[in-house]
Every structure is written in structure tokens, then in C-alpha cells.
Amino acid sequence: MKRNRASTKPLRRRAVLTAPAILAGGAVARAAFAADRLDAADPVSVLRATVKMRGALDQRLVFGALKAIRYSVVNAEVRPLMGLVTGTFSRYAIGPDGAVTVRSMELAFYTDPASGALLETLTMPYTGTTVEVPRLRLGPSTGVIKPQWQYVEERTAAAPASRSQQAISAAGTSRTVHYLRPPVIRDGVITIQQDSFGRIQPAAAGAAVIGYNEMVTASAPLAEVEDPALLTAARGSASPTSRPGGRG
Numbered sequence: 001m002k003r004n005r006a007s008t009k010p011l012r013r014r015a016v017l018t019a020p021a022i023l024a025g026g027a028v029a030r031a032a033f034a035a036d037r038l039d040a041a042d043p044v045s046v047l048r049a050t051v052k053m054r055g056a057l058d059q060r061l062v063f064g065a066l067k068a069i070r071y072s073v074v075n076a077e078v079r080p081l082m083g084l085v086t087g088t089f090s091r092y093a094i095g096p097d098g099a100v101t102v103r104s105m106e107l108a109f110y111t112d113p114a115s116g117a118l119l120e121t122l123t124m125p126y127t128g129t130t131v132e133v134p135r136l137r138l139g140p141s142t143g144v145i146k147p148q149w150q151y152v153e154e155r156t157a158a159a160p161a162s163r164s165q166q167a168i169s170a171a172g173t174s175r176t177v178h179y180l181r182p183p184v185i186r187d188g189v190i191t192i193q194q195d196s197f198g199r200i201q202p203a204a205a206g207a208a209v210i211g212y213n214e215m216v217t218a219s220a221p222l223a224e225v226e227d228p229a230l231l232t233a234a235r236g237s238a239s240p241t242s243r244p245g246g247r248g
Contacts, residue, residue, distance in 0.1 A: 036228045038190070040183050044098030044147040047180060049225050050192050051100055053218040055092035056232040064088045069113050072125060073211070079125050082133075083111035098147035105139035150179050159203075172202040176212075191219040 036052075039045040048057075055062045065087050072081040090104040110119045110133045119133040152175065159171035176198035184191045198212040220233035 036226050038183065038222070038226055040185075043149050043180055046183055046192060047098060047100060047145065047147045048094060049183065049190065050180075050194070050218055051092045051094060052225055052231070053190075053192070053220045053233045055090060057092075057094065058231045059091050059093050060231075062090050062092075062232075064090065070110075074126055080113040081125065082119060082122060083113045083116060085109045085111060100145040100147075102143050102145060104141060104143075105137070108136040108138060110134075145178070148180065149182075150177065152177050170200075170202040170204065170207070172200055172204075172207075174198055174200040185222055188222055189219055190222045190225055191217055193217045 035045075035048065038049055051057060054064070066084065068084050070081050070084050072079050086106055086108040088104055088106040090102055093101045093103075095101065110122070111117060112119055121130050122133045123130045154173070154175050156173045157171060176196050179195040179197075181193040181195065184193075194216045196212075196214045198214075200210040200212065201207075202210065224230055224233040
């Protein structure tokens with residue numbers, strides 16, 4: 001990611017004549033430095049650090065890529081369901097209360113977990129039903145991450161427009177508990193973990209409840225996270241792990 005560093009040009013005579021403005025700017029710089037200095041006991045500070053590692057503080061457009069395997073879990077039995085290749089465009093905006101608004105659009109493709117080939121159809125492992133596999137464009141959408149160690153999000157979703165998407169994502173209601181974990185700092189590297197545990201009740205009569213668990217860890221050098229001259233931690237990384245469960 002692009003690094004943003006403050007100017008180090010020498011002061012000119014005109015600048016010396018505007019001392020009040022310089023002093024005011026110094027106060028702003030000190031406030032920015034205080035905001036970037038991590039307070040591991042404050043969820044507002046930890047969430048701000050997470051944004052700096054996963055995106056940027058100036059609402060620039062950022063891109064994230066993911067290549068993973070999605071598993072299904074039914075009655076404690078784990079099976080690989082499909083490969084997942086996604087690309088997500090996002091903007092992060094931090095509000096006055098520390099809450100983060102995320103605007104994003106995601107392109108997702110499902111693949112064979114063994115060969116990596118693009119899937120056209122998928123045989124659900126527990127029912128034997130063969131369904132068409134969609135190419136998904138998720139969004140543009142807007143979500144809010146609250147600066148709390150734990151908060152609950154409840155939603156009602158309509159069925160997707162296409163039949164292939166309905167086979168993967170049904171209409172229904174969901175309740176998700178989000179956790180922001182305290183940071184772990186080791187050898188000058190900070191790691192922050194976010195967990196989400198969701199339960200989806202499909203609207204269809206008799207349909208089983210579906211569970212969805214997701215864990216995302218972001219890491220970067222602590223010095224970059226706390227540097228007020230940087231709007232993004234340039235060498236940061238995010239590693240998601242997800243385990244949806246239910247009856248397929």
C-alpha cells in the first residue's frame with residue numbers, strides 16, 4: 001500500500017511570520033499522534049488500529065484478495081465444500097464516536113477445492129442435491145463496526161434474485177455476535193483478531209438453522225500502526241478463516 005509521510009521541508013521566512021498557524025498545526029499533529037498511539041484497553045483505539053492495518057484512515061479505496069476453502073460442518077462432521085476466490089474493494093470511515101463505516105463491493109468465485117477449477121455445479125455433500133453455482137457480486141453495501149469488545153447485529157434478508165444464488169444464500173433472519181479481541185504484541189508486531197458467530201434462520205418452513213463462524217486476524221509492525229505520518233500500515237495483512245455450518 002502507498003505510504004504517507006509528512007513533509008520535511010525547511011521553514012521559510014514567510015512561515016516564520018505565521019507562527020500562530022504553525023503552533024495550531026503542532027497541536028493538531030500532537031492530537032493525531034495521541035490518536036495513533038495504541039491503548040490496548042480501549043476498543044476505540046484498537047478498532048482504529050485495525051482500520052489502519054486492513055485499510056486506510058483517509059477513506060481511500062483499498063483492495064483485498066482472498067483464496068481459501070469453505071467447509072461445511074453438520075453434527076460435528078467437517079467436509080470441504082468449495083474453494084473460494086474473492087476480491088473486495090472497500091473504503092473505511094471512522095466516525096466521531098469511533099464507529100467504523102465500511103463501504104464495500106465483493107466479487108466471489110467458487111472453485112473445486114482439489115483442482116482449483118471454476119465450479120459450474122455443486123453437489124451438496126449431505127443431501128446429494130446438485131445445484132448451479134453462482135458468480136457473486138456482493139454489494140455495493142454499507143456496514144458499521146462498533147467500537148465495542150462485543151456487540152450483536154440482527155438482520156432480515158430477502159431471497160437473492162437468481163435461482164443459483166438462492167441455492168447458496170436463502171432468505172431469512174440472522175443474529176450475529178461480533179467480538180473485537182485485545183491486541184497481541186510480540187517482537188514489535190501487533191496482531192488483532194475479530195470474530196463473528198452467526199445463526200441464520202431460513203424463511204422456508206422446516207429449514208434447519210445455519211451457523212456461520214468467521215475469524216479475521218490483521219497484523220503489522222507496531223511502529224507503523226503508531227506512526228502518525230502513516231495513514232495505512234503498509235506491510236499489514238489480513239488472514240480470514242470461515243466455517244459455515246448447516247444442512248446442505
